[in-house]
Amino acid sequence: MERNTRRCSECGRIVTSDKSCVVDCSVICFSCMYGNEKPCEIYPIGKIHNKLGISKRDFGVVGPKGISCIELLPSQKKFMYRLDEEEQLTIIYYLHKVKSLKSVFKRGLDGKEVGVFASRTAKRLSRIGIQDVTLVSIEGTRLIVRGLDAIDGTPVLDIKIKWNAY
Secondary structure: OOOOEEEOOOOOOEEEHHHEEEEOOEEEEHHHHHOOOOOOOOOOOEEEEOOOEEOOOOOOEEOOOOEEEEEEOHHHHHHOOOHHHOOEEEEEEEOOOOOOEOOEEEOOOOOOEEEHHHOOOOOOOOOEEEEEEEEEEEEOOEEEEEOOOOOOOOEEEEEEEOOOOO
């Protein structure tokens, strides 16, 4: 096999590493994982800056929690109209450092054994993270927020106001 290829543990096909993922220590090709579904194209609108990194344990982040900076691309300024009037935001981001996945694991919150969809783990198929934060201030296209647990350098995909169902 070539250096950048691997064999799917489910169908046996040889696939490139960019067309497969590792789940529970087994390689699975995207055809077995997603069937005929096509990928979505999403562009980042900015990046997160803070001093958080990935924990060496199986879950969580390490570093000083609290304030993070979301540096939006200059082109995003026009979409920020009246954003400063909001207190709570929902940040959608891309978990760019995820390498492999586990379908079942012990949740860091309480040690309960659960599947990915019953957790807040970063080790998810979609690699999409979502977090409610408090908006502290805005300086140009820089948002200062409190309560974000994404690591430094994480691409931001979208920002929404936090919606509370009444």
